[in-house]
Amino acid sequence: MPESPEVQAVVEQIGDRLAGHALTAVDVLEFRVVKTRSRPPESLIGSELTGARRFGKYLDLVFGEQHLVVSLGRHGWARWAGDAPTADQLPPALAILDFDDGAGLELTDAGGWVSLGAWVADDPLDVSGIAVLGPDPADPGYSRADFDGAFAGRRKQLKAVLEEQKSIAGIGNAYSDEILFAARLNPIAHASALDEAELERLFEQTVGVIRGAVDARRGIPMSELKAAKTAAMQVHGRAGEPCPGCDDTIRDFAFAGTTAQYCPQCQTGGQLL
Incomplete structure (x- = not known):
């Protein structure tokens, strides 16, 4: 299960590489990943990634006033397209985000059931799992x-x-x-x-x-x-x-x-x- 130290490293790498670049395509290969059916990830195409943050074990990909929130669940992960030596050596990508610099971000799930989830929201706190999170010991202000x-x-x-x-x-x-x-x-x-x-x-x-x-x-x-x-x-x-x-x-x-x-x-x- 992904936990905060590894998720923090992932969001920092996403922000460093993709901030300032526009989302050009989204390919959702497993419909159960999308939790906001009226606002699918495809609705963000054309928007520029302005940053990436972490809430507990959740990734928050910030597109201006909108957010693509990703829960990696128990078996999920993220990787750059092209990192896999061969397709059968890594878990399958269930969603792929392409950006205008040629980078592709693949969201994967290795479990027997789909634990990966994605929401499009105006505020990360609109995602119920984030709204109930307690204080984070990685935060310098944790007391x-x-x-x-x-x-x-x-x-x-x-x-x-x-x-x-x-x-x-x-x-x-x-x-x-x-x-x-x-x-x-x-x-x-x-x-x-x-x-x-x-x-x-x-x-x-x-x-x-x-x-x-x-x-x-x-x-x-x-x-x-x-x-x-x-x-x-x-x-x-x-x-x-x-x-x-x-x-x-x-x-x-x-x-x-x-x-x-x-x-x-x-x-x-x-x-x-």
């Missing part, structure tokens, strides 16, 4: 008060809160694993059970892991971002490997219909989840 608003006193598991977009924007399965490992906290402990020192540690690691990842991904080509993310993981996706912090082994546990990873010795007092 301990923002963090406490998500966690303080809540009888909800830490990993679930970290992935709850209305509480904290932009974090998914991978970075929640990384944050909890860095904070040396049990993923299934309730937020209400944390003492002040643990809350402060979790706040510092939430901000530190996300902002560090944003900085680390900046400038990496779109085609290499997923590999860079995977290579940087300490525990996520590394079940069966030695823990980088002790002599234990990274383990899997089931969470919200998927698997997550943790170190028993570092995070759960030796308890297997």
